[in-house]
Amino acid sequence: MDTRRNKSNNNKRQKIRQLPEKLAVIGSIILLIIAWVLGGARLSNLETEQLSHLLPENAQIVTTDQSTLKITTNAGQDTQWLSQGSGVGYGGKMDIALMIDDQGVIKQLAILSSRETASYLQKIIAAKFPEQMVGQSINNILQVDAISGATLSSSAILRGANLAAEPVRQELMNLSLVGSRSPWSYFGWMDLVALLAFAAAWQISKTRHPQRKKMEWGLMLTSLVLFGFYASALFSSSTLGILISGTWISGLGNYTPLILLVLTVVTLLSTNKNLYCDMICPFGTTQQCLAKITNPPTVTLKHSIFTWLPRVIFLAVLAAGLYFRNPATIAYEPFGIMFGMTGSIQLFILTFVIILTSLMIYRPWCKTLCPVGAMTDFLKFIKAWGKQGLKDYQRKTKTTSARPANNIPHRSLS
């Protein structure tokens, strides 16, 4: 009897201790939903505003299609077309609007929405990529050389412009030049490598082979080369933003980080093992390689600020990504600089501070700001909470199903 009472008291105490974390989980989910709803309204207003800027004064809309407007100005003497199309860049869908005259010449081009990392878009704008399409005739497929270092974003704009031009091309010239694209065309061999890497990590984690350490290092170095220096396909807070905002459904330039993230979450929830951090993360391997040179000490940061700060930063980044409908809005990971030489000067400084610190402390990024740590904590907590809830529910149902038997009055037994 006493043991049962002690158990129930311990349970109650544990529940009270976990209360701040439970409130933080609920608060985080509510904040993300609010950011998503407000972001949707903002995006819709922004697109309408940008389209209205493209429309000439005293324009009269003659016909409307799903994505194309036929417009007349000068009392119906001049005809123009305002047409929309979308292409898929590195971060997802990019919406493009074109203003085309009745000769089929592009007069204006506007990027209505983008989910690309700011540095890629800056490269494109600095190279005047959209301006190169203005003045081109749509009787041929639009062609502009992609900008080096922002190839996927350039291709997305070009495809969006060609898709926007297609209905006008059909109407004016009775021509159809743009073919449809299969959803499978977005998947590449690196996605298959991601699956194989996880399968290998899973096997290595289970094996008791004497060469296990060497196998781990083999996989880590392969991942460093392939997912790091070759494809720069590490997942980051923006990948999680892409996953929860659902933007991946309309297409992504690169699915590999998303596949790595999904596999990490699945293995974490099903086995409690973080295979990605242990054997696949290229930045983790970089830090570990640097640690091999100097054998630095492992420092455990016990103060609660080191637990909560990365969580708060991660939540803020996710909320901002959902609000701006661009998960890459505030990327704070050093992966872009380390493996792609792309990113802001602040990230550049952060990256080199971490690399140099890795010579003195074991895996400093993983122990401080890495969003994967915060995500892992969140998922593990949710899983434990769910399990506890299920246990409580089962216990309650057991008690209630057992109670009627105990409470049956003696009279009815006879």
Next chain:
Amino acid sequence: MFPQSTLLDPPFWMLLGALQVLVFAGAGQWAKHVQLAMNWWKWSLVGGWWFSLLLTIAGAFTLLGENEGNAGWYFLGFVGTGLIVGGAILLKVLFVLNKPAANQS
């Protein structure tokens, strides 16, 4: 170095040259203290590393002085960090190579 003065440049560079002597003399003493058993090729590697580091700093600040801010910082960041990591590797190699000699004695 000092565009407004014709006098300060020569003593500044002489002072930096003298500092190089001090750096290498100090490094020699330290190598003896930790029993690194330095020879000509080890000194060549260390000298090459130090020269590359100085050249990187000089190159980066020249770029900054030419108003090529991004190029300067990126050069200092990428090459400088690479050299520091390379220096750590070199030091590790020197210590590892020294181990058998230390065991023999």
